Amino acid sequence: MQSCYDRCVSRAVLVLLALAPNAYGDGWHAGLNLRVDPGTHPIRAGIGLERGSTDVTLVLDPMFFTDGQHDVDLYAHWKLSSAGWSLLYGWRTTAIGLQGGHQLQEKLLVGVGAPLPFFGQLPLRARWSFELAALVVKHGADLPREWISFESGRDFIDLFNFGMFVTFEYESY
Amino acid sequence: MRATSLAIAVLLGGCARPDALVICHNANCVEPADPAQDDTLDALRESLALEQAGRPVIDGVEIDTFWRGEDGVCLYAHDLDRDQTPAIEPANELAAYFARSGPITFGDNPFHVFLELKSHVSADKSDLHTPAERDLHAACAWQLYTVIADAAVANDRDVVVFFSAFAPDLLRSVIAQTPSVTPIPVRLGAIQGVPAPLDNQTRPLDEYAGIPLDLVEFHAQWILDAQYEGVVSAGLDLAVFMFSATAETFAVIEQYEPSMIVTSEARLIRRWLER
Numbered sequence: 202m203q204s205c206y207d208r209c210v211s212r213a214v215l216v217l218l219a220l221a222p223n224a225y226g227d228g229w230h231a232g233l234n235l236r237v238d239p240g241t242h243p244i245r246a247g248i249g250l251e252r253g254s255t256d257v258t259l260v261l262d263p264m265f266f267t268d269g270q271h272d273v274d275l276y277a278h279w280k281l282s283s284a285g286w287s288l289l290y291g292w293r294t295t296a297i298g299l300q301g302g303h304q305l306q307e308k309l310l311v312g313v314g315a316p317l318p319f320f321g322q323l324p325l326r327a328r329w330s331f332e333l334a335a336l337v338v339k340h341g342a343d344l345p346r347e348w349i350s351f352e353s354g355r356d357f358i359d360l361f362n363f364g365m366f367v368t369f370e371y372e373s374y
Numbered sequence: 375m376r377a378t379s380l381a382i383a384v385l386l387g388g389c390a391r392p393d394a395l396v397i398c399h400n401a402n403c404v405e406p407a408d409p410a411q412d413d414t415l416d417a418l419r420e421s422l423a424l425e426q427a428g429r430p431v432i433d434g435v436e437i438d439t440f441w442r443g444e445d446g447v448c449l450y451a452h453d454l455d456r457d458q459t460p461a462i463e464p465a466n467e468l469a470a471y472f473a474r475s476g477p478i479t480f481g482d483n484p485f486h487v488f489l490e491l492k493s494h495v496s497a498d499k500s501d502l503h504t505p506a507e508r509d510l511h512a513a514c515a516w517q518l519y520t521v522i523a524d525a526a527v528a529n530d531r532d533v534v535v536f537f538s539a540f541a542p543d544l545l546r547s548v549i550a551q552t553p554s555v556t557p558i559p560v561r562l563g564a565i566q567g568v569p570a571p572l573d574n575q576t577r578p579l580d581e582y583a584g585i586p587l588d589l590v591e592f593h594a595q596w597i598l599d600a601q602y603e604g605v606v607s608a609g610l611d612l613a614v615f616m617f618s619a620t621a622e623t624f625a626v627i628e629q630y631e632p633s634m635i636v637t638s639e640a641r642l643i644r645r646w647l648e649r
Binding site for chain 2: 238239240270272301304306336339344345346347352353356358360
């Protein structure tokens with residue numbers, strides 16, 4: 202039987218695949234998603250599709266075996282300028298490994314991105330992104346569901362975290 | 375070949391499970407986290423009643439004492455937003471807890487009581503104690519200690535009390551009033567929370583000069599490497615606290631390996647530690 206977490210990942214993949222026909226003309230990209238802040242595991246792998254001004258990426262987490270935590274992102278960059286500055290928006294599901302199950306922490310992502318210079322003629326690209334991750338709800342593992350609240354500062358101050366990541370990817374176009 | 379095997383083992387191996395005590399933040403650590411119930415007797419009772427595998431989920435509890443300056447009353451409270459309870463009440467609850475049968479901690483370790491002395495004396499966090507109020511607040515904290523210590527001795531329980539504060543002068547007042555006999559161990563802790571300008575309570579650690587600290591407690595998402603190195607080099611215990619544990623919190627615990635985790639979500643943290 203599929204767990205809630207498996208279903209979430211499956212849906213993210215389906216969303217990405219649904220975008221594929223439209224993206225045929227622009228191409229795809231795949232590579233590493235790296236960060237040094239504690240928002241996710243430091244090394245993850247992403248695959249995405251770009252069409253027009255929108256670039257959608259699914260990021261999976263091969264480091265889940267280190268501590269039972271799995272960070273999955275589905276986000277998009279919406280290009281704002283010809284220089285490549287873009288608005289980042291998306292969703293992150295983090296599965297926290299617990300005794301007897303996983304707690305899922307669902308985060309809304311917003312931020313900005315920009316291309317980084319890359320030397321040579323190889324079909325590679327690098328991109329920097331800055332994000333604000335807002336934890337919207339925790340659920341699962343037979344623990345009570347917990348939604349974000351703004352009743353007092355103590356309710357939400359831990360739930361907003363800034364992060365930065367860079368991607369190094371092969372691109373097909 | 376040996377080097378290759380080692381490299382593969384490092385790549386495939388998981389991280390070691392942190393070994394930390396679970397301390398109930400603001401005596402309120404039953405999920406879902408609800409800060410509105412911080413430092414209330416109902417939340418304390420529910421937190422002490424949490425069990426996993428036939429043992430208590432927690433290894434200790436943090437209790438806030440608040441000196442209300444306008445009428446000179448010592449309260450069990452995080453702030454002045456709600457009806458207030460006399461400060462001695464949670465000590466009486468702990469005394470009853472020590473008298474029950476069975477274990478009082480998850481592990482085979484002493485039950486840790488953090489007696490925090492709040493820095494301000496009104497709803498305004500910049501309204502700090504006068505020297506006389508500091509002494510009265512410290513005397514109040516020692517009254518709680520006496521109740522807790524008497525119950526621990528009477529019931530043959532292994533208990534340690536940490537006096538903790540954001541304000542070093544409050545700890546100095548506590549030290550100055552140390553009784554001649556302390557039947558259970560007494561420790562001292564400094565709290566480093568969300569930094570200014572977001573919050574104005576935290577004082578630099580160098581202001582604690584001359585205080586024989588045993589512990590520094592940091593907010594998990596605001597700890598800096600230099601602070602961590604300073605605590606370790608001084609031979610002090612490290613604790614982290616949080617209101618709601620996120621992926622960032624767990625990463626910090628894995629990175630800094632605190633000896634205590636002060637949490638509002640006891641079952642979440644316990645099950646993460648025991649995974």
